[in-house]
Amino acid sequence: MHIRGNVISLLYYFLGVVIFLAVFLDSWGKVLSLGSMSSIAISYGESGPVFCGLKADGSHLVTCYGSNYAIMYGTPPHFPFQGLTAGNGFVCGLLSDSNQPYCWGSSNFVQMGVPQPIVKGSEYLEISAGDHHLCGLRKPLMGNQRNTSLVDCWGYNMTRNYVFDGQIQSISAGSEFNCGLFSQNRSVFCWGDETSSRVISLIPKELRLQKIAAGGFHVCGILEGINSRAICWGRSLDFDKEISLQYSANLNVDLAPTDPMLSVVGGRFHACGIKSYDHGVVCWGYHVETSTPPPSGIKLFEIAAGDYFTCGILVETSLLPVCWGAGFPASLPVAVSPGLCKSRPCEPGFYAFNNVTAPCRSPGSRICFPCSGGCPAEMYLKAECSPTSDRLCEYNCSSCISADCFSNCSKAASGKKHGKFWSFQLPVIVAEIAFAVFLVSVVSLTSMLYVRYRLRNCRCPGKSFKSKRNSGTGSFHTENGKVRPDLDELKIRRAKMFTYEELEKATGGFKEESQVGKGSFSCVFKGVLKDGTVVAVKRAIMSSDMKKNSKEFHTELDLLSRLNHAHLLNLLGYCEEGGERLLVYEFMANGSLHQHLHGKNNALKEQLDWVRRVTIAVQAARGIEYLHGYACPPVIHRDIKSSNILIDEEHNARVADFGLSLLGPANSSSPLAELPAGTLGYLDPEYYRLHYLTTKSDVYSFGVLLLEILSGRKAIDMQYEEGNVVEWAVPLIKAGDIQAILDPILKQPSDLEALRRIANIASKCVRMRGKERPSMDKVTTALERALALLMGSPSNEQPILPTEVVLGSSRMHKKSSQRSSNRSASETDVADTEDQRFEFRAPSWITFPSVTSSQRRKSSVSDADVEGKNLESRNLGNGTNPGDGLRCLEEEIGPASPQEQLFLQHNF
Numbered sequence: 001m002h003i004r005g006n007v008i009s010l011l012y013y014f015l016g017v018v019i020f021l022a023v024f025l026d027s028w029g030k031v032l033s034l035g036s037m038s039s040i041a042i043s044y045g046e047s048g049p050v051f052c053g054l055k056a057d058g059s060h061l062v063t064c065y066g067s068n069y070a071i072m073y074g075t076p077p078h079f080p081f082q083g084l085t086a087g088n089g090f091v092c093g094l095l096s097d098s099n100q101p102y103c104w105g106s107s108n109f110v111q112m113g114v115p116q117p118i119v120k121g122s123e124y125l126e127i128s129a130g131d132h133h134l135c136g137l138r139k140p141l142m143g144n145q146r147n148t149s150l151v152d153c154w155g156y157n158m159t160r161n162y163v164f165d166g167q168i169q170s171i172s173a174g175s176e177f178n179c180g181l182f183s184q185n186r187s188v189f190c191w192g193d194e195t196s197s198r199v200i201s202l203i204p205k206e207l208r209l210q211k212i213a214a215g216g217f218h219v220c221g222i223l224e225g226i227n228s229r230a231i232c233w234g235r236s237l238d239f240d241k242e243i244s245l246q247y248s249a250n251l252n253v254d255l256a257p258t259d260p261m262l263s264v265v266g267g268r269f270h271a272c273g274i275k276s277y278d279h280g281v282v283c284w285g286y287h288v289e290t291s292t293p294p295p296s297g298i299k300l301f302e303i304a305a306g307d308y309f310t311c312g313i314l315v316e317t318s319l320l321p322v323c324w325g326a327g328f329p330a331s332l333p334v335a336v337s338p339g340l341c342k343s344r345p346c347e348p349g350f351y352a353f354n355n356v357t358a359p360c361r362s363p364g365s366r367i368c369f370p371c372s373g374g375c376p377a378e379m380y381l382k383a384e385c386s387p388t389s390d391r392l393c394e395y396n397c398s399s400c401i402s403a404d405c406f407s408n409c410s411k412a413a414s415g416k417k418h419g420k421f422w423s424f425q426l427p428v429i430v431a432e433i434a435f436a437v438f439l440v441s442v443v444s445l446t447s448m449l450y451v452r453y454r455l456r457n458c459r460c461p462g463k464s465f466k467s468k469r470n471s472g473t474g475s476f477h478t479e480n481g482k483v484r485p486d487l488d489e490l491k492i493r494r495a496k497m498f499t500y501e502e503l504e505k506a507t508g509g510f511k512e513e514s515q516v517g518k519g520s521f522s523c524v525f526k527g528v529l530k531d532g533t534v535v536a537v538k539r540a541i542m543s544s545d546m547k548k549n550s551k552e553f554h555t556e557l558d559l560l561s562r563l564n565h566a567h568l569l570n571l572l573g574y575c576e577e578g579g580e581r582l583l584v585y586e587f588m589a590n591g592s593l594h595q596h597l598h599g600k601n602n603a604l605k606e607q608l609d610w611v612r613r614v615t616i617a618v619q620a621a622r623g624i625e626y627l628h629g630y631a632c633p634p635v636i637h638r639d640i641k642s643s644n645i646l647i648d649e650e651h652n653a654r655v656a657d658f659g660l661s662l663l664g665p666a667n668s669s670s671p672l673a674e675l676p677a678g679t680l681g682y683l684d685p686e687y688y689r690l691h692y693l694t695t696k697s698d699v700y701s702f703g704v705l706l707l708e709i710l711s712g713r714k715a716i717d718m719q720y721e722e723g724n725v726v727e728w729a730v731p732l733i734k735a736g737d738i739q740a741i742l743d744p745i746l747k748q749p750s751d752l753e754a755l756r757r758i759a760n761i762a763s764k765c766v767r768m769r770g771k772e773r774p775s776m777d778k779v780t781t782a783l784e785r786a787l788a789l790l791m792g793s794p795s796n797e798q799p800i801l802p803t804e805v806v807l808g809s810s811r812m813h814k815k816s817s818q819r820s821s822n823r824s825a826s827e828t829d830v831a832d833t834e835d836q837r838f839e840f841r842a843p844s845w846i847t848f849p850s851v852t853s854s855q856r857r858k859s860s861v862s863d864a865d866v867e868g869k870n871l872e873s874r875n876l877g878n879g880t881n882p883g884d885g886l887r888c889l890e891e892e893i894g895p896a897s898p899q900e901q902l903f904l905q906h907n908f
Ligand SMILES: Nc1ncnc2c1ncn2[C@@H]1O[C@H](COP(=O)(O)OP(=O)(O)OP(=O)(O)O)[C@@H](O)[C@H]1O
Pocket: 516, 517, 518, 519, 520, 521, 522, 523, 524, 536, 538, 569, 585, 586, 587, 588, 589, 591, 592, 594, 595, 639, 643, 644, 646, 656, 657
């Protein structure tokens, strides 16, 4: 008896050791399944939400849906990822091959691509993004450092390597802070800025958590043990009110539920979780007006939150995502992986996901889900959780209370009694399903057509946005005594207001040595902000014409804080104090394209080889295409030139200087009758002579820029006999003498075909009549093909992979239906061969809800404008036949009228 007792206690001891080892090993390897990194991620912010997910086909490639074009353009189509995370305006993935983060989209603070600085060769287990930063938990150290964890962070106020004592199991980033969960004692710690959230001081120190998820200004976790309910702590943004604190009773928000949870996520002011016993979803915290609740009865595998909405992956074989909250389509037509793949068997308490699709690539890897806990009321445990399946609950028919239970039990009973039930009922059920499918299809089709119709007539939200912005900074409004965040107001957090003193300090008192450039109305200085960010500060020259200064300043400020594209220069902030007007931008380490092409330093010129030059042209074209086609309302830059194409450290181009830009009409076909402004040599003759401004004016200037890039000559250079680059180069191009125009400083490529194509594009861009010039999207596509050719892509039919790799972004695919039937001959010219190769994506009303259709229409309308009656009715009120005026233009580029001369003197 005694010996048996000893044997049993020995067995228990042995079992204990095994369990301990399992838990210990688990804490090393389970990080991927527990942190904020997930198979899905949602980016949010001013440019709109984007949902990204790892495809369910085992490729580990990412697919994204949403309205932030910088993210959509930049989604890397060929990189396999282990997991995803997203912040304000950007998405990051942990690369499968290198275990390093790769980000895309745009952020003023986190570098896109592999963020820098990164300790060379560092490999990460998990990454997590906050509003403007990204953190990565490094793989565990070995030897006597194994009790130390390293976390690297990049971005706003965070760029540092952090060293922590103890093994960290997972990290999760909030708005401006981060939290980590220690694997040994399961305690949580947070660091960063807690001014508005107080997440650090409110940490429930005594609690042991199995996982954590940070939200905007709060953190939620799941308690360890059987009572695995969610607890949250934190405070709201501006008000001294606690949000979602389970300890507090007098709140205007829903409190965390007491149900056991499998998973939790944090949004900006809300949190959601997946319930443990039925995979049902429950949300708590603030509700934003107009937000929708989670669809009733849904069951989820995985869940992720944006700022005001949440998405999850349905517990169905389809693995489709479903979203709710504010500002996102409810369902997305893409199957995504329901979790992260791991290469080891699932630990105790987890089971391996089994589905017809195989979301994990390597044969031995699998997705492990935590076993559900307990059974709902009226149910009993039929089978325990096994390594291959979750626990099974069945209705206890003797204690039915709910309708579900009754119907289930009666079905089962009648199933037993009437073995031939199905043979009778099946045809009826099939007919019912077929009818339901038919009904759903008709309803979906009708609503799709209706949505498309509505979008076609959509107006840009520009005005309302502006008026809201001007209406003050209050971030909340009170309704029925409840304090709620106002969605639009909360979104506006982009351009920071600096004091003059801060910028004076940053630039060393605007000393001459800091000056990096000078424009007509401003000087540009290099500066370093308090947090170490290197910036360019553009200071308006104090002139007698304060009104003009101020107008340009506000145009640029207004435009840049609305626009967001990888190839537009990012505005970081501004200062308006007394007579001083200052704009703060990202610093572009390689100055302007003008400095490279026309500076005295030949080495700098040679540095821009043909591939770099064409890459810069493609990137600039993308930036302009965005302004014309996707910005809302559309923007005409009006001053495209080489000194406004800036080049960053990695020789990527950004279009800058929006001082002269005009917002185009969003829903009107009328070209703007603006008085000409711009730079001599780049100015569209149609605009200059007839004051006829459309997006094609930018196309003209871009054509001049292309000629400049090819020839290395300035737009106007009086040292040559033929001083105007257009008048010199176009006849040579038309004669087929491409070699004669190529920059002699560069070695000519063995195959001139790519450059010949670019020269042809340029000559079409600088056609006298706007309607005969191609639109920017056609130009971009043609340039991309040329770049692929230049880089040795074997065939034009290839997807533009080399371009994507170089540019770090991918072009948006076009819909053939959007090809305008009334487009001009020239557009067909440039894109004639390309058109058949346009690829299809999801319907544009899903991908780009508020912009695409109206903008696409706009671009075709602007063509029609120039061709059609509009011109007649609105153009020359003096009775001159506009057609004649245009026809004569090519021949009559003579001296300007005295009035025009006045403009020129004034503007240049
Ligand atoms: N963000 C930046 N980073 C680095 N250099 C910059 C930056 N912005 C401007 N510069 C430099 O300052 C120069 C002047 O820029 P600015 O936009 O004031 O004038 P411009 O476009 O050259 O002329 P204009 O104002 O007459 O059109 C640029 O050509 C460039 O060399």
